[in-house]
Amino acid sequence: MSSIRAVLFDLDDTLWPIVPVIQRAEKLLYAWLKLHAAPVTERVTIESMRERRQQLMASDPVYQRDLRILRRTVLLEAFADAGLDTRLVDEAMEVFSKARNEVTPFADVLPALENLRSRVMLGSVSNGVADLDAIGIAHYFQASVAAHRIGCAKPDAAIFHAACDALGVAPAETLYVGDDPLLDVEGAQKAGLRAAWINRVEIGQDRVLPSHVTPDAVFGNLHQLEQWLKDNDPLTR
Structure with missing residues (x-):
């Protein structure tokens, strides 16, 4: 792998x-x-x-x-x-x-992004219209792909591949992290990426995965993502 x-x-x-x-x-x-x-x-x-x-x-x-x-x-x-x-x-x-664009990131987000960006390349893929510059976190990401800019939306494989291309990485070298089992997890896996499902209980997600969806990992927050990368990939330690 x-x-x-x-x-x-x-x-x-x-x-x-x-x-x-x-x-x-x-x-x-x-x-x-x-x-x-x-x-x-x-x-x-x-x-x-x-x-x-x-x-x-x-x-x-x-x-x-x-x-x-x-x-x-x-x-x-x-x-x-x-x-x-x-x-x-x-x-x-x-x-x-x-x-x-007046959003408040979850408490784990900024510390995790700060730590992760020294280990791996970071990017975003969204069907929404968030402005990362206006929000103040654009500097964490080396690529940001949005459906309204490229003309396709998740779960279309093309939007995931566009982000991989922008970073210069292969899909198999990329982990996608999202909350939607179908758009994010299944969509990313069908595009050849690994996919992690984030299920944030603090906003009432605490959902059950569809029986046919099997994420590569499941997290409750991004600190768990950091630990998973350390445990599963020596290059990200």
Whole structure:
């Protein structure tokens, strides 16, 4: 078995909890709409916009690959229905995007990334739209691949291979770490990577793996990942 030269991370719910972040961002956006585009809030709610996004995702794969386009499309529809200038949508998106990147990493994340980057190359692969520069952790990663930038999303093997290519490593030399058994673990393994499932009990994950999914490792936090690398790969000690 090849030694591990690189570790790739999922972002949302792997490095930080995402549900409270999105909920807060949507509330801030809706408050902005009430102040600057009140007729929109007379026609839609946070819940109805969420339902519309789900409909669009089910109707066209492009919305699964680019969550920014998805959210912007729903806002454009709402502004048009209210008879408002759709140029305000860009301002609304800025409000949401700023709040969406105000995340708080789990306590283990920054210490683990600091330790790991001296042992292996680090990268990220995400279907989301997190801005690592805005969050302040871009310097830990030598490659960051996002679905909306390359036109394919997990579990497509191409997105994993894009990250490996960016780091100059073979899939077999790469460990992928993520919280979703299908998108992250199964997807990475089918792409030829090794895959670790992170199951963070502190955010209520504590899930059961599907019977057909067998991760190469299971962690509750990134400190356990550090120890696993030390125990299983001499090159990362």
